[in-house]
Each structure stands twice: as C-alpha cells, then as structure tokens.
Amino acid sequence: MLDLFYAPLTETYFQKALIGGSIIAMVAGVVGSLVVLRRMAFLGDALSHAMIAGVAGGYLFMKLAFGLEAHAPGMLLGSLIAAVTTVALISFVSRISRVKEDTAIGIMYTGIFALGVVAVSIFRHYIHIDLMHFIMGDILGVADIDLWVSAFVGAGVLSVLILFFRHFQLATFDPVMAASIGLPVVLLDYLLTTCVSLVVVSAVSMVGVILVVGLLITPAATAYLLCDRLDKMMALSALFGVTSVVGGLYLCVWLDSAGGGAIMLFCTLQFLVVLFVAPKYGLFFRWMRLRNLVPQQAVEDVLTTVLRNKKPASVDIIRKYAVQGKNLVKVLKRMTQDGLLTQQNQDYALTDKGYKEAHTVLRAHRLWESYLESIGTPETEVHSIAHRLEHLDQAQTSAYLDKKLGSPKTGPHGKEIPAKIP
Amino acid sequence: MIKETSFAIEVAHLTVSYNAKPALLDVNVKIEADQLVGVIGPNGAGKSTFIKAILGFVKPDLGTVKIQGTHVKNAKGRVAYVPQRGAVDWDFPITVREVALMGRFQKIPWYTSPRKKDRDAAMEALDMVRMTDFAHRQIGELSGGQQQRVFMARALAQGSDILLLDEPFAGVDASTERAILEVLERAKRSGKTLVVVHHDLSTAAEYFDKLLLIKQRLYAYGEPYMVLNEDLLSQVYEGKLKIFKDVVKKEEN
Ligand SMILES: Nc1ncnc2c1ncn2[C@@H]1O[C@H](COP(=O)(O)OP(=O)(O)O)[C@@H](O)[C@H]1O
Ligand SMILES: [Mg+2]
Numbered sequence: 146m147l148d149l150f151y152a153p154l155t156e157t158y159f160q161k162a163l164i165g166g167s168i169i170a171m172v173a174g175v176v177g178s179l180v181v182l183r184r185m186a187f188l189g190d191a192l193s194h195a196m197i198a199g200v201a202g203g204y205l206f207m208k209l210a211f212g213l214e215a216h217a218p219g220m221l222l223g224s225l226i227a228a229v230t231t232v233a234l235i236s237f238v239s240r241i242s243r244v245k246e247d248t249a250i251g252i253m254y255t256g257i258f259a260l261g262v263v264a265v266s267i268f269r270h271y272i273h274i275d276l277m278h279f280i281m282g283d284i285l286g287v288a289d290i291d292l293w294v295s296a297f298v299g300a301g302v303l304s305v306l307i308l309f310f311r312h313f314q315l316a317t318f319d320p321v322m323a324a325s326i327g328l329p330v331v332l333l334d335y336l337l338t339t340c341v342s343l344v345v346v347s348a349v350s351m352v353g354v355i356l357v358v359g360l361l362i363t364p365a366a367t368a369y370l371l372c373d374r375l376d377k378m379m380a381l382s383a384l385f386g387v388t389s390v391v392g393g394l395y396l397c398v399w400l401d402s403a404g405g406g407a408i409m410l411f412c413t414l415q416f417l418v419v420l421f422v423a424p425k426y427g428l429f430f431r432w433m434r435l436r437n438l439v440p441q442q443a444v445e446d447v448l449t450t451v452l453r454n455k456k457p458a459s460v461d462i463i464r465k466y467a468v469q470g471k472n473l474v475k476v477l478k479r480m481t482q483d484g485l486l487t488q489q490n491q492d493y494a495l496t497d498k499g500y501k502e503a504h505t506v507l508r509a510h511r512l513w514e515s516y517l518e519s520i521g522t523p524e525t526e527v528h529s530i531a532h533r534l535e536h537l538d539q540a541q542t543s544a545y546l547d548k549k550l551g552s553p554k555t556g557p558h559g560k561e562i563p564a565k566i567p
Numbered sequence: 568m569i570k571e572t573s574f575a576i577e578v579a580h581l582t583v584s585y586n587a588k589p590a591l592l593d594v595n596v597k598i599e600a601d602q603l604v605g606v607i608g609p610n611g612a613g614k615s616t617f618i619k620a621i622l623g624f625v626k627p628d629l630g631t632v633k634i635q636g637t638h639v640k641n642a643k644g645r646v647a648y649v650p651q652r653g654a655v656d657w658d659f660p661i662t663v664r665e666v667a668l669m670g671r672f673q674k675i676p677w678y679t680s681p682r683k684k685d686r687d688a689a690m691e692a693l694d695m696v697r698m699t700d701f702a703h704r705q706i707g708e709l710s711g712g713q714q715q716r717v718f719m720a721r722a723l724a725q726g727s728d729i730l731l732l733d734e735p736f737a738g739v740d741a742s743t744e745r746a747i748l749e750v751l752e753r754a755k756r757s758g759k760t761l762v763v764v765h766h767d768l769s770t771a772a773e774y775f776d777k778l779l780l781i782k783q784r785l786y787a788y789g790e791p792y793m794v795l796n797e798d799l800l801s802q803v804y805e806g807k808l809k810i811f812k813d814v815v816k817k818e819e820n
Binding site for chain 2: 182308309311312314315317318319320321322324325326327369372373374375377378540541544
C-alpha cells in the first residue's frame with residue numbers, strides 16, 4: 146500500500162514533474178486569485194492560445210538568426226511577445242470598434258492561435274514542434290531547463306505580487322480610490338497581465354494550452370469559496386494548486402493516463418467537493434440554512450395572534466390562527482431564542498421586544514385594511530389581502546399609508562389602529 | 568509661490584466624454600471650503616462622472632480641476648471618496664477592518680506593511696461610525712447602512728479635508744439616513760468640505776448648505792432655495808415636474 150505512494154517518488158521523471166508542477170501551480174494559484182476577482186479568466190485562455198504563434202516565431206527566429214535549435218529562452222520570449230500583442234490587440238479592437246471585449250478576446254485568440262498552427266505546419270522542415278504536445282502538455286517529460294524556467298518565473302512573479310500586494314488589492318477592489326491616492330492603476334494592470342502571461346507560458350509546457358486556464362482559475366475559485374480575505378485566499382489557492390499537481394500526478398501514474406488531464410481532473414474534483422462542503426459559501430450548508438430558516442411571515446403571524454389573544458396563548462390557539470403543521474415547533478423555538486416570546490407554563494407570552502414588533506405588524510394590518518376599504522376593495526377580501534400585505538416592510542409602508550390616509554385613529558368597523566411606537 | 572484660495576474645489580470648463588458622448592459639458596463651479604454640498608440631477612446626468620473627475624480618475628477632454636488651488640494631478644490623496652453602492656464588489660474577500668485600513672495606504676511606504684499606528688487609525692475611524700463590532704465581518708454580510716458607514720470610515724481614515732460621497736443615502740432606511748447625515752454633519756463641523764450626490768429632492772434643501780444641479784451641464788449652483796426652482800427643475804427633470812411641484816412649494820413656505 147505504502148509502496149503505491151513511494152514507488153513513483155523514486156522515479157526521476159516523477160520527481161521533476163512534482164517539483165516543476167508544484168512551483169507553477171502555486172504561482173498560478175496566487176496570480177489566479179487576482180484573475181478571478183478581476184473577472185479576467187478569459188484572458189488566461191487567450192494568452193495560452195496566442196502562445197503557439199510566439200513559440201513558433203521564437204523558434205524560427207533563433208534558428209534562422211543564430212542556428213540554435215529549439216532555443217528555450219528564445220521561445221519563451223516569443224511567447225511573451227505574442228501574449229502582450231494579443232492583449233494590446235484585444236483592447237485596441239474593443240476600444241475603437243463597437244465589438245465588445247469578450248468578442249474581441251474570442252476573435253484575437255483564435256486568430257493568433259490559427260496563425261501559430263499554420264506557421265508550425267508550413268515550416269515543419271525547419272521547426273520541430275509537436276502540436277499535440279503543445280495542446281496537451283507533457284508534464285511527465287519535464288526537462289531540466291523547464292524546471293529552471295519555472296523556478297525563475299515563479300520566484301519573480303511571487304516577489305512582485307508579495308511586494309505590491311496592497312497595491313494590487315486596492316486597484317482590484319476599488320480602482321477609483323487607487324487612482325485618487327496616486328497609485329499607477331494602468332501600470333499595475335500591465336504588470337499583472339505580464340505576470341499572468343509569464344505563468345501561462347511556463348505552465349503550457351506542462352499541462353498544455355487547453356488546460357492551463359483551469360490551473361489558473363480553479364484553485365483560486367476553490368479558495369474563494371472558503372476565504373474572506375485576499376491574503377488567505379492567495380495562500381489557500383496556492384495550496385490547492387499544489388495538491389492538484391500532487392494528486393493528479395499520482396492519479397496519472399496509477400491510471401496510466403495523460404498527466405495534464407489527470408491534474409485538471411483532480412483540481413476540478415477538489416473544487417466540486419469544496420463547492421458542496423464549504424462552511425459558509427458551500428451548497429450543503431446553504432441548503433441547511435434554508436431549511437432552518439424560519440419565514441418572517443410565520444413569525445409575524447404568531448406575534449399578532451398572541452397580541453390579539455391579549456393573554457399568553459396556548460399552542461393550540463397559535464396553531465389555529467397562525468402556523469399549521471410541524472413547522473410550528475421550530476418557529477416557536479426560534480422566536481423564544483430570539484427573545485420575542487417567553488414560555489409561561491404551557492403558554493407563550495410576548496416579551497417587550499415581541500410586543501413592539503407585534504404592535505408594528507398589527508398597525509400595518511389595520512392601515513392596509515383602511516387603505517383597501519378606501520380604494521373600494523370588496524369587504525370579504527379586505528382582511529385576507531391586508532393579511533398578506535402587512536408583511537411588507539412596515540417601516541416604509543405604514544408611514545406612507547398613514548400619511549395618505551391622514552393618520553386615521555380607527556379602521557373599518559371601528560377597529561382601533563394602534564399608534565406608532567416611537 | 569503658493570496662491571491662497573478659499574475654494575476647496577475649482578472646476579473650470581470641465582468636459583468629459585465616453586466614446587464620443589459627452590457626459591459633462593463645460594462645467595464651471597467653485598465650491599467653498601467647509602460646506603455640505605448636495606449634487607442633484609436625474610439618472611445618467613453625469614453626477615458620478617463629476618465625482619470621478621474631481622478625484623482625477625477620469626481624464627477630462629477639456630478643462631481643469633483644482634483642489635485647494637492645486638491641479639488635481641498634483642493633489643493626489645487630498646480628496647477621499649465613498650463609492651456608489653453599485654460600484655462595489657460586495658463578494659470581494661475583504662473584511663470591514665481591511666477596508667478601513669485602505670484609507671491609510673497612501674501614508675504607508677510601498678516597502679513596508681501597515682504598522683500598528685495605521686491599524687489603530689483604521690479602528691479609530693471605524694469607531695467614529697460605530698462599526699468596531701463588525702470589524703471582522705466580510706463586507707457583504709452587512710446591511711446597506713452599515714456598508715455605507717464602512718466606506719465612510721475609510722474616507723475618514725484618509726484624513727482628507729475634502730470628502731466626496733456618491734449616493735450614500737440610496738437603499739437605506741430613514742433612521743440609517745439620519746445616522747449617516749449625523750456623521751456628515753460631524754465631519755463638516757470638524758472643518759471638512761463634503762460633496763454628496765443625492766437623489767431625493769424632497770430632503771435636499773434640509774440636508775445641504777448648497778446644491779449643485781447637474782445634467783450634462785451645470786444648471787445651477789447655490790443656496791437650496793435658488794436651485795430648487797420650478798423652472799430649472801422642469802428643464803432638468805423633463806416631464807416629471809408634477810412630482811416636484813410639492814418640493815418647490817415646500818421650499819417657498
Ligand atoms: N465607463 C463608462 N463608459 C461609457 N459610458 C459611461 C461610463 N460611465 C458613465 N457613462 C455614461 O455617462 C453618462 C453619465 O453617467 P454617470 O456619471 O454614471 O451618471 P449619474 O451618476 O448621474 O447617474 C451616462 O449616460 C452613462 O451611460
Ligand atoms: Mg451615479
């Protein structure tokens with residue numbers, strides 16, 4: 146059993162994949178947090194697709210100019226240039242034409258991706274780029290140079306983000322204020338885009354063009370469901386990135402599957418699990434909360450029932466006039482907890498707080514009745530409609546109705562309209 | 568040589584456009600210091616744009632904005648601002664305390680983290696708006712009025728002499744509106760100039776010392792009784808004049 150975990154660790158290819166993948170996933174997680182919060186996810190996709198043109202260009206240039214075969218730094222630089230060009234083209238097109246930004250992104254990244262594919266196939270005798278490798282990535286074939294590149298990229302990007310954390314935080318959260326205290330908002334935008342490009346470019350060789358955007362946003366989105374602070378979100382997102390790589394690599398060895406695919410699959414499963422079980426923003430707890438939620442309407446009905454009863458009311462009376470069914474026990478329990486009711490022997494009485502609220506609802510009810518009568522609602526319907534409307538935000542409606550009706554003292558059939566409690 | 572000026576904000580020939588559509592056209596106004604000024608006008612009139620221009624966030628096509636006699640470009644951080652509710656991402660992973668701390672960012676050198684005195688100042692600002700109990704809440708978990716107060720705390724923590732607020736009374740109930748107004752008046756008494764975008768004409772005269780009526784261009788600036796004038800309002804709020812007839816009458820009484 147232990148061997149299942151230990152055996153792969155002795156293999157060099159596995160070690161390299163683990164180290165390289167973890168570095169990139171960690172940095173991608175940190176940058177990805179900002180990408181998610183700025184709604185730039187699409188940009189990550191655009192950058193990775195644009196890369197192939199840059200890689201082809203870099204390869205070709207280094208080969209023709211210096212006779213170097215598959216020169217890694219040259220291809221990296223080419224990718225960065227392609228990425229920045231894409232970003233510039235996107236903002237140019239969406240600014241000067243009526244085409245909106247999402248469409249501009251779609252056009253530009255498919256266009257430049259196509260350019261790269263065509264270039265790679267035309268120059269197939271000069272440049273030896275495996276398109277499949279490019280699209281799917283090859284994390285199990287990580288070369289030493291890739292490791293170095295990812296280490297440098299990781300260290301650089303991480304330093305920038307940590308050093309300027311506050312600036313990125315403010316510029317993302319409130320760009321207007323950021324500009325007003327003199328932060329270079331546009332420069333920060335470019336800096337972040339450069340960081341994203343760097344991470345994307347170094348991640349593509351491992352997980353491939355298609356999956357890289359997932360590595361950027363999925364761990365960040367997972368962390369987003371768990372955190373209420375940006376620094377924690379970044380740290381957790383980095384952690385989820387690393388666990389994705391570790392989990393995915395084992396998955397890939399055990400199942401003998403594609404590396405990039407296994408990593409992203411693990412990453413997505415991780416997200417789904419968190420989506421269900423996250424304490425605050427998860428679906429399970431949300432469902433629990435909804436189940437435990439006591440409808441305000443039921444609360445108000447109980448309040449007015451006890452008020453009209455003029456003395457502590459038994460459960461039977463409340464059941465008759467306010468809430469039927471098994472909900473009642475829950476409602477009464479919650480109201481006692483909230484300090485609206487107190488239990489006296491077997492009966493329920495209003496507390497001061499409960500009395501005040503009951504009074505407010507009753508006042509709203511009587512005002513609605515008067516209003517409905519004044520607009521000619523049939524008498525048989527007045528009570529039931531008023532009963533529904535009394536639950537609308539009373540502070541606003543009562544004030545309005547009171548003014549409109551000229552502050553009446555009594556409603557239909559001479560029922561007293563209780564005065565407002567100051 | 569420093570030119571002394573009694574004006575907090577001077578706007579001259581301000582013209583701002585988005586995609587060739589002018590949002591503000593030749594706005595000229597000088598706002599005196601120590602005033603509570605209300606900015607009124609219909610939706611899309613350019614009120615938020617006016618605020619953003621004073622902050623130096625939007626670049627004018629023409630015209631200048633001066634803050635206490637200095638060009639806005641060189642007056643970074645002298646104006647604090649409370650954004651419109653709709654302009655804030657309430658799901659952002661940030662706590663009340665961190666938002667207040669943002670008010671101190673311009674005073675913290677880029678190479679250090681916030682120090683104790685910054686954190687204390689942020690808490691003090693939260694105390695001024697009575698929000699210390701909520702310091703560790705995420706900002707989306709507050710009521711509308713509490714959210715406004717957090718951003719007011721941020722603006723107060725900035726320590727600027729000039730505060731701009733974009734619709735602080737939108738979506739809050741009457742008693743919260745009172746509480747916010749209270750904070751504004753306290754800020755004014757401590758010598759600050761406040762410019763507040765406001766949408767409710769019926770309370771405008773009561774709340775503010777001066778009103779600024781805007782719809783693409785400046786229609787009026789002055790004492791409320793001058794600005795809440797039937798002629799002007801009918802020009803600005805075309806067709807909706809009936810509603811405002813009582814407002815004008817109330818003013819005349
Ligand atoms: N970022 C923007 N891009 C394009 N048009 C904008 C932008 N911001 C505002 N506008 C337009 O400028 C006009 C004024 O907007 P704004 O200043 O927000 O008005 P107000 O705050 O008075 O409702 C509106 O017509 C609005 O559509
Ligand atoms: Mg606005």
